Amino acid sequence: MALALQLIVLLLLTQTWFSVSMAPNGTAVSLGDFDGATTYPVAMPITLLVIASTLVATISTSITRAIALGIGAVASLMAVAVVLPQVATKSIASLDQQLDRLTGIANTHGISELNIVSANSPWFWAVALIANALWLSAAIVWSRQWQQRDRSATRTNTSAGKSKAAQASPIELWDDQRS
Numbered sequence: 001m002a003l004a005l006q007l008i009v010l011l012l013l014t015q016t017w018f019s020v021s022m023a024p025n026g027t028a029v030s031l032g033d034f035d036g037a038t039t040y041p042v043a044m045p046i047t048l049l050v051i052a053s054t055l056v057a058t059i060s061t062s063i064t065r066a067i068a069l070g071i072g073a074v075a076s077l078m079a080v081a082v083v084l085p086q087v088a089t090k091s092i093a094s095l096d097q098q099l100d101r102l103t104g105i106a107n108t109h110g111i112s113e114l115n116i117v118s119a120n121s122p123w124f125w126a127v128a129l130i131a132n133a134l135w136l137s138a139a140i141v142w143s144r145q146w147q148q149r150d151r152s153a154t155r156t157n158t159s160a161g162k163s164k165a166a167q168a169s170p171i172e173l174w175d176d177q178r179s
Contacts, residue, residue: 001135002054002072002132002135002136002139003051003054003055005128005131005132005135006047006050006051006054006132008128009047009050009125009128009129009132010047010051012036012121012122012124012125012128013035013036013037013043013044013047013125014035014036014037015035015036015119015121016033016034016035016119016121017034017035017036017039017087017118017119017121017122018033018034018039018090018092018095018116018117018118018119019032019033019034019116019117019119020032020033020034020092020095020099020114020115020116020117021114021115021117022103022114022115023115028115031099031102031103032098032102034092034095034098036083036121036122036125038094038095038098039092039094039095040082040083040086040087040094041094042079042082042083043079043082043083046075046076046078046079046082047079049071049072049075050072050075050076050079050132053068053069053071053072053075054068054069054072054136056068057069057072057139057143065143066140066143069136069137069139069140069143070136070140072132072133072136073132073133073134073136073137073140074133076129076130076132076133076136077129077130077133079129080126080129080130080133083122083126084122084126087118087122087123087126090116090118092116
């Protein structure tokens with residue numbers, strides 16, 4: 001479930017978040033549509049960190065699993081805390097270089113007729129990240145039960161293997177290996 005949420009987050013991050021246009025002479029000119037990863041470059045590395053921490057948690061046991069899940073939960077909340085205020089204010093400062101390329105010298109001298117339209121993708125992205133943080137936090141608690149199940153299964157298999165080997169004589173073992 002956590003990986004599914006994280007893939008949704010990744011998909012929403014690559015969708016259009018802002019459409020930027022300008023009207024220099026009363027005629028609207030679209031400058032482009034920009035995704036979340038381009039507009040807020042910090043969002044993609046954090047998203048990849050969350051995915052990596054979840055993958056590490058799937059192959060880890062005990063305290064390492066809890067640490068990896070905790071890193072994923074904290075990173076999810078951190079991404080929301082860093083990016084969402086900028087989305088709310090429509091801050092597109094990181095797009096200056098691209099807007100320079102698209103408008104030429106106009107961006108350097110200031111564009112007064114710049115129109116920024118935001119999509120719903122950033123808000124869905126934030127909801128998905130918060131849901132992911134809650135899921136990972138709950139998984140930390142659930143992982144304690146996973147550890148107990150892992151240990152009990154290991155003990156059962158180990159004790160069954162020892163008792164079976166102890167009951168069999170070396171000749172019986174050799175006969176079993178031949179067949």
